[in-house]
Amino acid sequence: MNRRNRIVLSCVYWAFVLYVFVPLILMILMGFKDSKFIGFPIRSWTLDWYTGVFEDAEVLATLGYSTAIAVLSTIVAVAVGTWIAVLLEGRKFIGRTAIFGLTVLPALVPGIISAIAFRIYARWLGIEPGMGAIIWAHAVHNVPFVALVVMARLSTLPKSQIEAARDLGADPIVAFLRITLPYLMPAILGSSIFCLLLSFDDFVRSFFLGGYDPTLPVLIFAKLKSGMSPEINAIATIALVVTAAIGIWAERFTRRLNKDTQA
Amino acid sequence: MSNDAAARAHSGAVAPGTGERTFWGRLTSWPLYQILMAFLTASPRRQFLILAAFPLIWVLTQHLGPMLQMLRVSLTDAYPVAPGVEQHFTLxxxxxxxxxxxxxxxxxxxxxxxxxxxxxxxxxxxxxxxxxxxxxxxxxxxxxxxxxxxxxxxxxxxxxxxxxxxxxxxxxxxxxxxxxxxxxxxxxxxxxxxxxxxxxxxxxxxxxxxxxxxxxxxxxxxxxxxxxxxxxxxxxxxxxxxxxxxxxxxxxxxxxxxxxxxxxxxxxxxxxxxxxxxxxxxxxxxxxxxxxxxxxxxxxxxxxxxxxxxxxxxxxxxxxxxxxxxxx
The missing domain is CATH 1.10.3720.10 (MetI-like)
Structure with missing residues (x-):
């Protein structure tokens, strides 16, 4: 009985793996099709779409633009998120629950509403649509993820280490920089990479807060609205390879770092 | 991470002017830093307020602000307001x-x-x-x-x-x-x-x-x-x-x-x-x-x-x- 269950469930699992992988694999394959026409079957293959993309100045500029936005917004989100986590974790004070609730708010607001609210607020603050506005919106949106991950890590820090450092005369800032911060590193790096991916992949905020220059997802969206073409597959595949590579590398990296600090 | 991390934190932090020229030693013996620290840690209450001020301002202005502003704009008859035009509240x-x-x-x-x-x-x-x-x-x-x-x-x-x-x-x-x-x-x-x-x-x-x-x-x-x-x-x-x-x-x-x-x-x-x-x-x-x-x-x-x-x-x-x- 249990054995039959196990077999059925493992079939469900592998079917699910197929469901999440097959569409992406098909999309990648289509980028190598030697025809302007999207669809199966693929009779002959070519690399022309890729060479075309790598010679296209607009795509390359967009790739750089998206990367710059991702890096800058991540730096802001990580700094702010870590600060909030240090305030909230392990402290009891009036209003803590309220601050915690407000901290996670941007993660709970549905995409379109968050984009609209940021657009109106940016206008009110006098921030023009463009790179600065996107960086700001991505940073605010990503702060909750950093705060939650860092809080989880901070809750496992042995208090005795801080107390020992303070007893030996370290002031709060030195104790933070030399004990707490190194201990938080795996969480900070892990959430940085998560923020990089979120920012790099974000469409709705970049779309509503962008100026004339598109980010990579906005560029793909604009091209898709004027029709499917294997060129889009090549661009999308490049975006996919970038994100998957960062993700896999981060997974290995943070796991090793976690092991090192636990030992 | 072990107990000697605490000892390391100590080594540079409390020995200003004793010949230890580590980064931490130099930082903590810097007069400006000492004045700043004295100001920050004058009382636990002040220390907490300084720690809490930035996150509080951030979540209020950046997390709650956009939502409140959206709500406010939704109750007005024109936005952005053109110069010379008066904005009215309306449902x-x-x-x-x-x-x-x-x-x-x-x-x-x-x-x-x-x-x-x-x-x-x-x-x-x-x-x-x-x-x-x-x-x-x-x-x-x-x-x-x-x-x-x-x-x-x-x-x-x-x-x-x-x-x-x-x-x-x-x-x-x-x-x-x-x-x-x-x-x-x-x-x-x-x-x-x-x-x-x-x-x-x-x-x-x-x-x-x-x-x-x-x-x-x-x-x-x-x-x-x-x-x-x-x-x-x-x-x-x-x-x-x-x-x-x-x-x-x-x-x-x-x-x-x-x-x-x-x-x-x-x-x-x-x-x-x-x-x-x-x-x-x-x-x-x-x-x-x-x-x-x-x-x-x-x-x-x-x-x-x-x-x-x-x-x-x-x-x-x-x-x-x-x-x-x-x-x-």
Missing amino acids: DNYMRFFGDPIFWQPFFRTLTFAGVFTFCTLILTYPVAYFLARHVSRKNQMLYLLLLLIPFWVGEIVRTYAIMILLGNTGAVNMMLKWLGLIEKPIPFMYTSFSMGVGIVYLTALYMLLPLYSALEKLSKSFNEAAADLGAGAWTRFRRVTLPLTIEGISSGCTLVFLISTGFYATPVLLGGPSTTVFAETIAGFFHVAGDQWPTGAAFATIMFLTALILTSVFQKLMNALRKGDSK
Whole structure:
């Protein structure tokens, strides 16, 4: 009985793996099709779409633009998120629950509403649509993820280490920089990479807060609205390879770092 | 990390001027730094206020601010305000929503779709989460989970496009069915609520899978064994033991997926058709045109957000009541 269950469930699992992988694999394959026409079957293959993309100045500029936005917004989100986590974790004070609730708010607001609210607020603050506005919106949106991950890590820090450092005369800032911060590193790096991916992949905020220059997802969206073409597959595949590579590398990296600090 | 970390922190920190020229020694013996420290740590109260000030200002102005500003704009008759024009407060933007089916039809459609898609995601991912938590050895669990995580690092637009290629008239599914001889003409999957559903479930599955997995993983096997000893069959065990004990995971997964699915904009635009216009597209429409439509867009976004919040909190209350009722 249990054995039959196990077999059925493992079939469900592998079917699910197929469901999440097959569409992406098909999309990648289509980028190598030697025809302007999207669809199966693929009779002959070519690399022309890729060479075309790598010679296209607009795509390359967009790739750089998206990367710059991702890096800058991540730096802001990580700094702010870590600060909030240090305030909230392990402290009891009036209003803590309220601050915690407000901290996670941007993660709970549905995409379109968050984009609209940021657009109106940016206008009110006098921030023009463009790179600065996107960086700001991505940073605010990503702060909750950093705060939650860092809080989880901070809750496992042995208090005795801080107390020992303070007893030996370290002031709060030195104790933070030399004990707490190194201990938080795996969480900070892990959430940085998560923020990089979120920012790099974000469409709705970049779309509503962008100026004339598109980010990579906005560029793909604009091209898709004027029709499917294997060129889009090549661009999308490049975006996919970038994100998957960062993700896999981060997974290995943070796991090793976690092991090192636990030992 | 060991105890000597504390000792290291000490070595440079408290020996100003004793010949130790470490970075920390130099920093802490710097007069300006000492004045700053004396100011910061004068009392625990001041230290706390300085620590708390920035996060408090940040969450109020950056997290709450945009939502409040949206609410304020939704109550005005013009935004952005042209020079020389006076701005008035009004409820007209909200009244506009109820006046025209072209507005409230997409609204109810969005809620229905989000509910149905959330349910589909739950049905689809529960067995997967169950398999991962119960039938995979602890050593392999991370590996099996990671395999599912990889596609979810890929962005919304790229994955939506992948679904377009899968379901198009010359897409993989139609070609497969034709090759098998099941159909003559391609089935028009695209630009329907079906293609939109496949896309949204594809995008949100992970947000359901992870809460379910962590709820199932925490669940001790002994409950099931006890139920089996008492003679409960597999179905009864699932219905009376596993399901009630994972209600928390179900409840948070469904809340998350519901909120996310109401907010999709690009996916419905690309995968849906004229008969599946969702409220996100209605809201966005007000921002494509110049200035004076913004208040209406803001009002509609507020209606959407409040409704989604109320629905999810009612849902969570219900699930909580269900859990308490079951444990009695």
